[in-house]
Amino acid sequence: MDALFVGGTMLRRGLLHPGNPVRIVRQFAALGRWGFGLAGELRQAAARSPHRIAVIDDQRSLSYAQLLDRAERLARSLPVVPGERVGLLCRNSARMIEALIGVTTLGADPVLMNTGLSANQLATVAKDQGLRALIFDDEFAPKVALVDGVEKISEGTALAESHRDSRPPERPGRTIVLTSGTTGVPKGARRPTPGGFRPLCSVIDRIPLRAEQRVMIAAPLFHTWGFAGLQIALALRATIVLRRKFDPAAVLDDLVRHECTGMIAVPVMIQQLMELPAPAVKPALSVVAVSGSALPGGLATRFMDRYGDVLYNLYGSTEASWASIATPQDLRINPRTAGRPPYGTKVAVLDDAGTPVPPGEVGRLFVGNEMLFEGYTNGAGRTMHDGLLATGDLGHVDADGRVYVDGREDDMxxxxxxxxxxxxxxxxxxxxxxxxxxxxxxxxxxxxxxxxxxxxxxxxxxxxxxxxxxxxxxxxxxxxxxxxxxxxxxxxxxxxxxxxxxxxxxx
Structure with a gap:
């Protein structure tokens, strides 16, 4: 059943289209050697489509071959060894992607730092996570100056010279994403590496992003959803459009100018887009996928009335990855729904004793899928029940199987x-x-x-x-x-x- 689902989804999304046989062999060989993490996904894309534009940011554009070359050169210039942790304090840019993949190429663990951290929070997180080095954009130099005990790698740091392809590390690098930290110092959550095509297909089966699409990733790359968007885009050999800071008018212009048909965002971003006058020339969007917080009020309906039925809402978290996905059809029926669990995902609504509650009744939301986090870096975990992870949210499921989030457990x-x-x-x-x-x-x-x-x-x-x-x-x-x-x-x-x-x- 899994093979049929994966094969059918990959075919529908353009991942199995015919191409140069030599490049296809190299593509799958790269995945075989490097696996399905970011380092492997970039290499498979560069093997299959080396001259395709991989990323366009505020300053430049790079092909997949160029992006891979820069990531490998950065890896060879880093003063770290496998297993050490490297903080990344970068805006959305090609450099952020180079750094992410360069660190994992070494077998080191990238720690995605929220660009909104205060200087004190940054120093605390650097100490808590045991960072060996910190890669940062120059605008953050005043904050970084207060962090002690780490190698500091600014934008001007020279890259090593090019040479042959790197070898996979014995231990793949594991990405650490920080929790939102809205109630205190953020914790580090270890993200798992996909073990195959099924996690990708579970998402793109419900959110119809396609191979070689042009996708604006507006969500921050240090955020779980922005990071997931990057993983999906590399797997699809997409052209990724980035902007260092979100500005709704500039983003709308970029969507049109770069002919983007996909967009990865957080809800507040589309709310700000809706506060602009309706554009004279609308972007040719086929997918706008949001996650990270609830869609407020009638935002979903208003957005689709203006831009078409292209809005998809993924409910998930740093710890759970995804739980459910609402399609435009779901949102038209009820704009507050979080949709249905995708393939391979189970959502349960349980009472305090762990017993399932009837449809429509509010309980604790639990989720199970193959991409649950591997625990916090401080050794703590989350409540589990029969293999399902507690999301920390309260919610209910209606008679048609749609999930609704009614609030945080600790907010009630x-x-x-x-x-x-x-x-x-x-x-x-x-x-x-x-x-x-x-x-x-x-x-x-x-x-x-x-x-x-x-x-x-x-x-x-x-x-x-x-x-x-x-x-x-x-x-x-x-x-x-x-x-x-x-x-x-x-x-x-x-x-x-x-x-x-x-x-x-x-x-």
Whole structure:
């Protein structure tokens, strides 16, 4: 069954199209030698399509052969040995990809550093992760100067001279992705290396990205979803379009100018695209795949009304990889759904005793697939149940098998003895036409134990009364869901991946 699924998906997505026989042999030989990690995926693409443009960034474009050459030269210039860890503090660029693949080529472990880390956080993470070296963009030099005990490799560092192809290391490099750190210092999560074609096919079966497509990866490459987009793009021998910083107008221009038909983003990015006037020339997008946080309000419907039914929403996490994928058809039925589990993935909704709950009832979400993380670098793990990983989220599954995320387990509050889910109220307020974005959290309350606080950013020129906000919730939800506090802000505090940083909301 797996072979039929994999073969059929690869055929539909253009991965089995005929080509030069010698190059095809070299392509599969590269995968055989190097495996299905980034180092192997780049080499298979360079073997099959050496002259195809691999990446276009703000400064240059490189073919697959050129990208591989630079990654190998960087690998030979690094002062590290297999098994050591190398931090990467880089914007979305060809250099970031070169560094990622150069480090894994050596058998060292790249640690993807969030570009939004403060200097103190950066120093703490470098120490916690035991970094041997740190590759960074020059703009981060002031932060990096405060990090001690690591080799510092700036943009001006010379690459080694070219020579024959490198040999695979005895121990493949393992990528370490940092958790979002919205509630404290981020942890390092060890990502597994795919063992074959099935993980790729599980995603592209549901999200129809195709071989040799031009794909804008707007999501940060240090983010789990941006990193996954890079893995998919290399496997598809796609042309990857990158921009160092997300600017909605510039990205829209890039999509048209570079003839992108695919886009990998986080929800706040498409929200910002929708705040621009409808473009005179629309990009010819066939797939816009988002992940990383919930789609607020009616954003999915508004986006598809403007750009067509091209939006796909992947629900997953750094630890779980993916759990479910919503197609445009799913989102048209209910824009709040996280879709259905893809091939080879199981989602279960369990109560506190580990018993499955009926459809429609809220419980703890657990997921199982072959790409679950291998644990945190500090030795900690996540709760497991019968081979399924706890996502840390609460949710339910409807009668048609669609998954819905109702909030984080640690976000749920008990107000006057009643369970209250902030995400439910957040979604309700996001539907108000005056509201641009909203966050709802639990706060201590002397009378009820806990109550909700709502933080709203209004659209330009709009006004809204706090009592009107409460009345809207009172009309649609039970009294214990009505926010005690309604606070209006100019913007929500977000990290570099677009997630709201709850600890920075005023209390």
């Amino acid at each position: 509050i008990v107000s006057g003895g009643e369970n209250v889910y902030p995400a439910e109220v957040e979604g309700l307020l996001a539907d108000l036409p005056q509201v641009r974005e909203v966050a709802v959290i639990g706060v201590p309350d002397d009378e009820y134990g806990q109550r909700l606080a709502a933080y709203l950013v209004l659209r330009d020129g709009e006004t809204l009364d706090p009592e009107a906000v409460r009345e809207h919730v009172r009309h649609h939800r039970a009294r214990f869901s009505v926010p005690r506090d309604v606070v209006f802000l100019d913007e929500l505090p977000r990290n570099a991946t677009g997630k709201v940083v709850a600890r920075e909301l005023p209390r």
